[in-house]
Amino acid sequence: MVLWIVFAVMTAAAALIVIVPLNRARARATSGEEIRVYADQLDEVGRDRDRGVIGEREAEAARIEIARRLIRADQAATPAATLGGRSRNIATVAAIVLIPAAALGLYSKFGNPSLPDQPLADRKVEALDERSPEALIAMLDAQLAKNPDDVRGWDIAGPIYFRIGRLDDAAKAFANAIRLGGPSLPREIGLGQALMTTANGRVTPEAKAAFEAALRIEPAFPLARMYLALALSQDGHLAESAAAWKALVADGKPGDPWLYAAKRQLAGVEAAIAQAANPASPANPSSPGTDTKPTADETAPTVAPGPAPSGDATPSPDSQNMIEGMVTRLAERLDKDGGTAEDWGKLVRSYLVLGRKDAAKAAIEKAHAAFAQDQAALTAFDAILNELGAAR
Amino acid sequence: MIVEIGHFALVLAFALALVQSVLPVWGARSGDARLMATAGPSALGQFLFVAITAAALIHAHVVSDFSVVNVVENSHSLKPLLYKITGVWGNHEGSMLLWVAILALFGGLVAFFGGNLPASLKANVLAVQAWIASAFYLFILSTSNPFARISPAPIEGNDLNPVLQDIGLAIHPPLLYLGYVGFSIAFSFAVAALLDGRIDAAWARWVRPWSLAAWICLTLGIAMGSYWAxxxxxxxxxxxxxxxxxxxxxPWLAGTALLHSAIVMEKRDALKIWTILLAILTFSLSLLGTFLVRSGVLTSVHAFATDPARGVFILAILVLFIGGSLTLFAWRAPGLKPGGLFAPISREGALVFNNLFLTVGCAIVLVGTLYPLVYEMATGAKITVGPPYFNLVFGAFIAVLLAAVPFGPMLAWKRGDLLGAAERLWFAFALAAIVTIAIWWPSTGALLTALGIGLAVWVMAGAVVEWAMRIRLLRAPLGESLSRAWGLPGATWGMTLAHFGIGMAVLGIVSESSWNEERILAMKPGEVVTIGDYQVALDGMIPRKGENYAEEAAHLSIRRGGALVTYLEPSRRMFATRRMATSQTGIATFGFSQLYIALGETDKTGASAVRLYWKPLVTLIWLGPLIMALGGLASLLDRRRRIGAPVPARKPVSKGGGPKDSGPPAPAAPMAAE
Amino acid sequence: MTRKQRRLTLIAVAGLVIAAAGALVLYALTDKIVFFNSPSDIVAKHPKPGTRIRLGGLVREGSVERGGNAHVAFEVTDGVASVPVAYVGILPDLFREGQGVVTEGAFDASGKLQADTVLAKHDERYMPKEVAEALKKSGEWRGDTPPK
Known part of the structure; x- marks a missing residue:
């Protein structure tokens, strides 16, 4: 309501701006401005002459020329303008009618009078779970940028960054957490894994240092030992690597999920040693070292601290499987029985989180087809998409 | 609510512009003073409403109202306040709003300061101004509305391109637009004169301050943009x-020509039709520029908007206004009275020479800019017309013009004495020749450099010599010279400064392009590299954190002959929101020269790529235009109306002064500005 | 001189200047322009070593090699063909693997483009028009999502 009152006042002001001069009793109706300019020019010549800037002869010639222009201007001067009556009335009516009509017409086409302002400061109370993961991550970024000494924030951020593939940021987050909150097992392992994944699976000296720090906290921690053994073989210290793997296998109890991977690595390293001893064999001695992917993937489920260091930062395989299973079931259900806009939105969002853009696109198309008859659901679904898309 | 008030104000401004487009012209045609009188208040009202619109949009950006699409796309809640404000015009919609806001500002200024204008001229000028404004309001409302809303509002924005998060964005576009759009006044005056069918010396007198103001802003805007880049x-x-x-x-080239030809028109009532045409062409080039930049038709490192749908709209505006005004010109110009007579060798002749070369230079740039478009349309193949073309063709023509600059002010109005002018310039010429030979002799081969420097010295010395003669430096007691200098009209100071400034810029350009030293290498902490007379040592890298970025800065100490001179800290900034990096250069100024250091990536061995430049006299490139703009300001502030005093026919005054006028050479008739 | 004679002098001088400008422009426009090519064009046309060209496309993933002292080698691809490029200097801030790039320079005898200019796309949402069109032609373009 207030808005419309303001609009009315503004429109009235605009109309008055035109109407007042139209109806002023004495409008300015002068002429002879040119003549004034030439008179000024004549004065100027006189002043220049007095100051000695120009000679008498030049001054005289200039005066004659200006005088000629002055006479011409005087002859051409338009008769003083009149004050029309009828045209004034037409113009007044036009201003009263056309200005509001044009303004309201255009505004009703482009404006959104029902939408209030939404400055960010007023919106902090929105429920967290209504937001897309992207928005939550943006909030996390903002929180950390504002409050870089918040250990808890860095602890939360590290694994999240790692999962969404922002590996440099993940490494920085773990390092910050260690700097601010001191070393801990999850932090050191997380840092090491982030560094390692950044280096495409190579255990860099920095990563090695992190795993060694983890071992100082818990000397028998198998995951750190595995990575260090891997580092040894990557660096070509095959004998030491074999010894480390053997020790690990010896410490393992039957049923430890990492045991199988350790055994396979041990076998690989031993094969490489054999090949190195027998140069006739054409195999590549470094192959066990570079064969990091299966190892990492298989060991990961057993350890809590961080996600698996697979090359393309996705959630760890079993949780991934679980999520994908759920998503597949959801997709099947929606395909068969249909669902609400929220259900379809959930499916699209899940695909996006999983990084399956094509599947998300297909789901959007399917949803649009399903809602072809249902305008309300379509609008609701598009609103969800907007939210997803806009937060991108 | 504030957002919608801003939106409604924009619509009202459009409605007022429509009224302002019709009533004043109607009044001018029918001689109705009341209808004409609506022009001024409408223009002021229009500006008021656009100002409300701009304020509302700025407010939305400042409070991060992400229900406004424009804010979502170009802002971020963490962005520093300054860039929240400047980000308003760092995007297509906002910059178009700035465009019309400045258009409305100029309209308002004419309404406010135009009391000395004949009522019908003022009415017509403001009406033409409103035609342009209406077209652009419609463009903004229908294709580039900065007040488009989104609901539900996203929680965070996409941030402004980090490259634009710089103080340069605060100054460069507004200045540039003040210049660009300021020439609309000259255009409106030209069209109004054609509608009226009457042009005379007084017209030039009225239009010149507006063109000068626009020219000053454009000069500063271009220089500022160049330094920013x-x-x-x-x-x-x-x-x-x-x-x-x-x-x-x-538009700058055409506008410079316009300033010069308007002098002739004002002082001598000549070149009238040409001046009208130039006024139309200058603003047409501004419109063309708007089209090229805003439609995304050209590929360029500057283009922040690419949307062909908008291009068609601007193209229509372009065709309407350029085509319309030129048709009007072709129709009305033959009926205009031809102007005064002058000999080819005269001040007027010199200014015609200036106009000829500036417009040809402008045409050369135009051809080079549009040729790739035409070529692609004709053959489908893509080409680039780059510096080799412009440096050769434009450089050659502008060099001829520059060589002629010192002669212009030495010639008398109506008929001049070229030989006498040359004689008075011997000192400047000798100085330029000595400099040229001194540069060329030791290192035979760099003839072009030597000639370029010589040309710059010639232009600067020419300006100084002319000034010295005017105040009778060394010929009269110092006290008299000083009082004469004090008494010089602002317009004269303006010309001297502007001509000197262009010489400075040329000196900077030639020096920078010939003697620029460049080193690119990977440096490790502790390493030292020598460039120019300076030793640059990389002391180490410093990580830092800004409001919305993290940066890695290199700490470099600069030594000369072993003694520490200064520190520089170039850096690379990483912006999290857009996942983009920018580099902050480190620049140290020594006299007019600069040491320029940019930082690249750091590799695995800990070595950072570093690009070092020694740029002798480089600051003159921007100080020159600054001096030129200062000259423009001096001329603008000269409120005295001046008039050229012609030399009476058949009695040429002997050079060096006649018996009566023992003053400086006869042609020292009061100078035109510029 | 009469008014007519003066006018003729003026027109003659102006004509001369404009003719000179026209001649110079025509010369420069045949000699000083640089053609834009996609990698496929290069492979098809085999430009002579020494001819200046502009090459636009995407930086091929995994092709960037950084040598010592700011020497960089990478390949520009349009998904169909790739062309090796060598460059000395600091790459633009926005230079990244898989992203749009325009380089300018001349081929050496070995078929490598010795670039003296490398321009990266200037904005997340902006791809040099010439690159976008060349990519569209080669079928690498997928709607409005930038090819990765």
Whole structure:
């Protein structure tokens, strides 16, 4: 309501701006401005002459020329303008009618009078779970940028960054957490894994240092030992690597999920040693070292601290499987029985989180087809998409 | 609510512009003073409403109202306040709003200060101004509305391109637009004169301050933009002949020509039709520039918006206004009275020479800018017309013009004495010749450099000699010279400064392009490299954190002959929101020269790529235009109306002064500004 | 001189200047322009070593090699063909693997483009028009999502 009152006042002001001069009793109706300019020019010549800037002869010639222009201007001067009556009335009516009509017409086409302002400061109370993961991550970024000494924030951020593939940021987050909150097992392992994944699976000296720090906290921690053994073989210290793997296998109890991977690595390293001893064999001695992917993937489920260091930062395989299973079931259900806009939105969002853009696109198309008859659901679904898309 | 008030104000401004388009012209045609009187208040009202609109949009950006699409796309809640404000015009919609806001500002200024104008001229000028404004309001409302809303509002924005998060964005576009759009006044005056069918010396007198104001802003805007690109892009380049740069340079060339021809028209009542045409062409080039930049038709490092749908709309505006005004010109111009007579060798002749070369230079730039478009349309193949073309063709023509600059002010109105002018310039010529030979002799081969420097010295010395003669320096007691200097009209100071400034700029340009030293290498902490007379040592890298970025800065100490001179800290900034890096250059100024250091990536061995430049006299490239703009200001502030005193026919005054007028050479008739 | 004679002098001088400008422009426009090519064009046309060209496309993933002292080698691809490029200097801030790039320079005898200019796309949402069109032609373009 207030808005419309303001609009009315503004429109009235605009109309008055035109109407007042139209109806002023004495409008300015002068002429002879040119003549004034030439008179000024004549004065100027006189002043220049007095100051000695120009000679008498030049001054005289200039005066004659200006005088000629002055006479011409005087002859051409338009008769003083009149004050029309009828045209004034037409113009007044036009201003009263056309200005509001044009303004309201255009505004009703482009404006959104029902939408209030939404400055960010007023919106902090929105429920967290209504937001897309992207928005939550943006909030996390903002929180950390504002409050870089918040250990808890860095602890939360590290694994999240790692999962969404922002590996440099993940490494920085773990390092910050260690700097601010001191070393801990999850932090050191997380840092090491982030560094390692950044280096495409190579255990860099920095990563090695992190795993060694983890071992100082818990000397028998198998995951750190595995990575260090891997580092040894990557660096070509095959004998030491074999010894480390053997020790690990010896410490393992039957049923430890990492045991199988350790055994396979041990076998690989031993094969490489054999090949190195027998140069006739054409195999590549470094192959066990570079064969990091299966190892990492298989060991990961057993350890809590961080996600698996697979090359393309996705959630760890079993949780991934679980999520994908759920998503597949959801997709099947929606395909068969249909669902609400929220259900379809959930499916699209899940695909996006999983990084399956094509599947998300297909789901959007399917949803649009399903809602072809249902305008309300379509609008609701598009609103969800907007939210997803806009937060991108 | 504030957002919608801003939106409604924009619509009202459009409605007022429509009224302002019709009533004043109607009044001027029918001689109705009341209808004409609506022009001024409408223009002021229009400006008021656009100001409300702009304020509302700025407010939305400042409070991060993400229900406004424009804010979502170009802002971020963490962005520093300054860039929240400047980000308003760092995007297509906002910059178009700035465009009309400045248009409305100029309309308002004419309404406010135009009391000395004949009522019908004022009415017509403001009406034409409103035609332009209406077209652009419609463009903004229908294709580029900055008040488009989104609901539900996203929680965070996409942030402004980090390259634009610089103080340069606060100054460069507004200045440039003040220049660009300021020439609309000259255009409106020209069209109004054609509608009225009457032009005379007084017209030039009225239009000149407006053109001068626009020219000052455009000069500063271009120079500022050049310096911005120089320090922000990290390549050490300051002019790329990029289409977007050309788009602002062409109106400058035409506008400079307009200023000069308007002098002739004002002082001597000559070149009237040509001046009208120039006024139309100058603003047409501004419109063309707007089209090139805003439609995304050209590829360029500057283009922040690419949307062909908008291009068609601007193209229509372009065709309507340029085509319409030129048709009007072709129809009305033959009926206009031809102007006064003058000999080819005279001040007027010199200014015609100036106009000829400036317009030809402008045409050369235009051809080079549009040729790739035409070529692609004709053959489908893509080409680039780059610096080699412009430097050769434009350079050759502008060199001829510059060589002639010192002669102009030495010639008398109506008929001049070229030989006498040359004689008075012997000192400047000798100085330029000595400098040229001194540079060329020791290192035979760099003839072009030597000639370029010589040309710059010639232009600067020419300006100084002319000034010295005017105040009778060394010929009269110092006290008299000083009082004469004090008494010089602002317009004269303006001309001297502007001509000196262009010489400075040329000196900087030639020096920078010939003697620029460049070193690119990977440096490790502790390493030292020598460039120019300076030793640069990389002391180490410092990580830092800004409001919305993290940066890695290199700490470099600069020594000369072993003694520490200063520190520089170039850096690379990483912006999290857009996952983009920018580089901050480190620049140290020594006299007029600069040491310029840009930082690249750091590799695995800990070595950082570093690009070092020694740029002798480089600051003159921007100080020159600054001095030129200062000259423009001096001329603008000269409120005295001046008139050229012709030499009476058949009695040429002997050079060096006649018996009566023992003053400086006869042609020292009061100078035109510029 | 009469008014007519003066006018003729003026027109003659102006004509001369404009003719000179026209001649110079025509010369420069045949000699000083640089053609834009996609990698496929290069492979098809085999430009002579020494001819200046502009090459636009995407930086091929995994092709960037950084040598010592700011020497960089990478390949520009349009998904169909790739062309090796060598460059000395600091790459633009926005230079990244898989992203749009325009380089300018001349081929050496070995078929490598010795670039003196490398321009990266200037904005997340902006791809040099010439690159976008060349990519569209080669079928690498997928709607409005930038090819990765």
């Amino acid at each position: 120089y320090y922000t892009l990290g390549w050490g380049g300051w002019w790329f002949w990029d289409p977007v740069e050309n788009a602002s340079f062409m």
